[in-house]
Amino acid sequence: MSAHANAYMTDDEVIDHLTDGHGAADASPVVQVADQASKKRKKAEEEPAGKKAAKVQENRAIYVTNLPRDTNEVEINEVFSRYGIIDQGADGNKRIKMYTDDEGEFNGEALIVYFKKDSIKLAIELLDDYYFRIEEQDKGTIRVKEADFSYKRNKDSEQIVSKMTRKDKKASERNRADLNRKLAEWSDNEEEVAEVYAPKKNKWAKVCIVKKAFTPEELDEELEAYGDIKEDLEDGAKECGEFTKVTLFDKEPEGVATIRFREFESAEMFREKNNGRFYAGRRLEVTIAEDKPKFRKSKRGEMDSSDEERLEKVANA
Numbered sequence: 001m002s003a004h005a006n007a008y009m010t011d012d013e014v015i016d017h018l019t020d021g022h023g024a025a026d027a028s029p030v031v032q033v034a035d036q037a038s039k040k041r042k043k044a045e046e047e048p049a050g051k052k053a054a055k056v057q058e059n060r061a062i063y064v065t066n067l068p069r070d071t072n073e074v075e076i077n078e079v080f081s082r083y084g085i086i087d088q089g090a091d092g093n094k095r096i097k098m099y100t101d102d103e104g105e106f107n108g109e110a111l112i113v114y115f116k117k118d119s120i121k122l123a124i125e126l127l128d129d130y131y132f133r134i135e136e137q138d139k140g141t142i143r144v145k146e147a148d149f150s151y152k153r154n155k156d157s158e159q160i161v162s163k164m165t166r167k168d169k170k171a172s173e174r175n176r177a178d179l180n181r182k183l184a185e186w187s188d189n190e191e192e193v194a195e196v197y198a199p200k201k202n203k204w205a206k207v208c209i210v211k212k213a214f215t216p217e218e219l220d221e222e223l224e225a226y227g228d229i230k231e232d233l234e235d236g237a238k239e240c241g242e243f244t245k246v247t248l249f250d251k252e253p254e255g256v257a258t259i260r261f262r263e264f265e266s267a268e269m270f271r272e273k274n275n276g277r278f279y280a281g282r283r284l285e286v287t288i289a290e291d292k293p294k295f296r297k298s299k300r301g302e303m304d305s306s307d308e309e310r311l312e313k314v315a316n317a
Contacts, residue, residue: 060087061095061113061147062120066140067132069106073098080112083126084119111147120146206261207289208270212282214248214255219300226250226300233257236274241266251296255282258293 067076073096077086087095095113098106114120128144131137214229230246237243242262249256261267267288275286 058117059146059148060115060117060120061111062123062144063147064110064112064127065108065143067106067108067110067142068136068139069108071106071132076110076112079132080123080127083123085115087113087115202290204289204291204293205264206267207293208259208261208267209287209289209293210257210259210274211254211285211287213257213279213284214250216250216253216255219248219250229257232279233259237261237266237270240269240273247297249295249297250300251298256295258289258295 062080064076064080073094076096076098077094080086089095097111099109099111101107112123114123124144124146127142129141132142133139210233213233214225219225219229226248230248233246234243237246237259240261243259243266244262245258245260247258247260249258259267259270261270271286271288274284277284
């Protein structure tokens with residue numbers, strides 16, 4: 001079974017399967033008063049009304065028993081993916097856990113997490129008490145039921161969130177967007193699917209990163225090149241919506257520039273219109289920022305620091 005070692009996971013990873021790495025935290029208002037006793041009493045009175053309801057986590061996992069001992073993750077995925085899209089973790093692997101015995105061998109039990117809750121019902125109806133391999137009926141039928149990890153999930157959810165790195169969260173968002181596209185193939189209403197399962201956007205998703213906009217040599221040799229290129233980018237940005245800043249990172253060999261828009265939709269539109277287009281004989285590469293852009297630039301063309309701070313506040317408003 002060593003070839004499928006990545007199918008075996010820890011209990012913490014099982015919880016991550018069921019919660020998507022997200023927990024729900026309660027919040028209550030903090031009331032500032034001079035008298036400490038009054039503060040505690042007032043806070044206790046206001047908590048029931050102001051306390052946010054805990055987010056209900058949908059269980060999208062099934063628990064399967066009596067699987068053939070010689071099966072593997074690939075075969076399990078092939079069988080169970082017929083009834084819905086199997087979810088995947090931040091590492092891109094399918095969320096299938098195969099349990100082992102004391103000897104480290106597969107014990108015939110597995111946990112499978114679907115992308116949609118509805119897939120659980122379908123898998124149970126069509127696979128429970130059914131032969132995993134029709135040609136091996138002598139081994140009996142498999143049993144499929146809804147997994148129940150609600151207690152441990154709620155208990156450990158905050159700990160799981162704290163363990164997720166920024167890189168894990170970004171990868172998870174990309175994976176969920178990919179699953180969303182696959183889900184559209186199963187659905188009659190692709191727009192509704194995209195709206196419900198689209199990954200959450202952060203403020204940096206308003207920033208377009210443009211590569212191959214110039215060459216450092218071009219900026220050094222032509223005095224007007226810096227202003228001309230920036231003006232061209234600004235003109236292109238105006239066609240897509242309101243923007244707050246265009247920056248040329250003249251110390252980057254790839255000729256990097258960034259455009260910060262007011263709205264997510266404007267950034268998406270600019271990327272769609274300009275990624276792959278030719279500019280000054282170069283094919284532009286336009287992407288949406290996932291985090292704060294960190295590129296090198298000189299002080300050439302920099303604005304007054306007070307203007308910079310003002311635009312930063314406006315962009316993050």
